[in-house]
Amino acid sequence: MTKAEVFEFFRRLAEDNPSPETELAFGNTYQLLVAVVLSAQSTDVGVNKATRELFKTVTTPAQMVALGEEGLKEHIKTIGLFNGKAKNVIALSEILVRDHGGDVPQDRDALTALPGVGRKTANVVMNCAFGAETFAVDTHIFRVGNRTGLAKGKSPLAVERQLEKKVPAPFRVGAHHWLILHGRYICKARTPECWRCPVADLCAFKPKTAAPKSKRA
Template sequence: MKKADVFEFFRRLAELNPSPETELEFGNTYQLLVAVVLSAQATDIGVNKATRALFREVKTPAQMLDLGEEKLKAHIKTIGLFNSKAKNVIALSEILVERYGGEVPDDRDALVALPGVGRKTANVVMNCAFGAETFAVDTHIFRVGNRTGLARGKTPRAVEKQLEKNVPAPFRVGAHHWLILHGRYICKARTPECWRCPVVDLCGYRHKVLERTSGKAKSKAGA
């Protein structure tokens, strides 16, 4: 995708959604961290259902330790891999209390060192909590980056590097939100809804679905 097209791509998404946010529900940075850890291989909707009652009771790492692993499991048992996730949440809560005074560090390397926190999770927290220009490449962003030609790469890290290089300054903080939402609701994995896409003319996908039909959507080659 050409530099001018990249700018226009984000300009249009920003015009439609000037203040993009994560769809995870949280009340503070610690709850955000927990929610993102729980969201691995799970949907935001599923995580939100599990954490609403939990977050009414637990707002700090110390309160999570008081709750304990077994009660935490009871709250999140509907989420995939809840046993290992509960262990990680308790372990990272212990570290936050012991090393950081109960606060979430605003440093990516420190975040990645926490149990259950990978680069993607750290990037989400850095962006959503601290306004950092980070790009958390999940399955949606990986698909959208490669499909559109915005940021192609064989691995999430490769796509992240391309985004770091290609996304222009006015859009760097909101970019990963726009891309996630675009992938979640329009540029879908099985059948992209190109017929209602606001950036369809900028996209490099060669098999655009340009017509909505009652049955299977018709696929046409595009530029």
Template sequence: MKKADIFEFYRRLAELNPGPETELEFGNIYQLLVAVVLSAQATDVGVNKATRRLFQEVKTPQEMVALGEEGLRQHIRTIGLFNAKAKNVIALSEILVRDFGGEVPADRDTLVELPGVGRKTANVVMNCAFGAETFAVDTHIFRVGNRTGLAPGKTVLAVERKLDKETPQPFRVGAHHWLILHGRYICKARTPECWRCPVEDLCRYKPKTPTPGAKKAKKAAGS
């Protein structure tokens, strides 16, 4: 995608949603970190459902350690891989208490060293909590980047680096939110809704998905 088209691509998404935010619910940076760890291979809706009561009870890593692994498991049993995630959340909470005074460090390399925190999770926390210009590439962004031609790449890291290189100001902080939401609600995996896409003319994907019912109407008209 050409530079002018990339700028216009983001401009349109920004115009439709000037203040994009994560759909995960949280009250502070620590809760954000926990929510993102829990969201791996799970939906934001499912995580929010599980964490609403949890986050009323637990607001700090100290309180999470006090809750304990079994107590945490009871809260998040509806989330996939909850046993492993509970173990990681307790472990990372213990490290935050022991090494960081209970605070979440504002450093991606440090975050990645925490149990259960990969590069994507660290990028989300850096962006949402600290306003860093990071690009958290999940399955939605990977698909949108490749399908549209915005940031083609064979690996998640390749797409992230392409986005980092090509995304211009003033869109860098909000970029990953716009792309996730676009992939989640319009540029869907199985059937992208090209007929209502605001960047359809800039996208390299072919063939475009027609308006629902258009095929049947065309077929009926030809018969």
């Protein structure tokens, strides 16, 4: 895409959804961090269901440590890989209490030093909690970036680097939300719904998917 096309791409997504947000439910920055760690290879819907009761009583790292690994497992046992995730959440909570005064750090290096926190998780927290211009490349963004021609790359990091170069200033904070939502609900993995896509004419994907017969009728 040209610079003008990239600008128009995000302008249309922004027009359709002026205030994009993560679909994970949380009440503070610590709960956001926990939710994102739990969301690895799980759906936001599934994580929200598991944390609904948990987050009513656990709002700080100290409270999570007091709950303990077994207590946490009881809340999140419906989530995939919950044993490893519970271990990581307790461990990162202990570190936050010990080394950060119970606060979630704002920089990527400190975040990725926490158990269970990779670059993508750190980018989500930095963006959603602190308004940083970061691009958390998940499977949706990786697919949309490559399929549309917006940001091609053979790895999530390569796509992230392309987005860092190409996304214009007015859209940098909201960009990863728009791309995730676009990939989740329109530019789907198996069958992209090109027939209702607001940026179809800017997209390099061919052939475009036609509307189902019921929709055409």
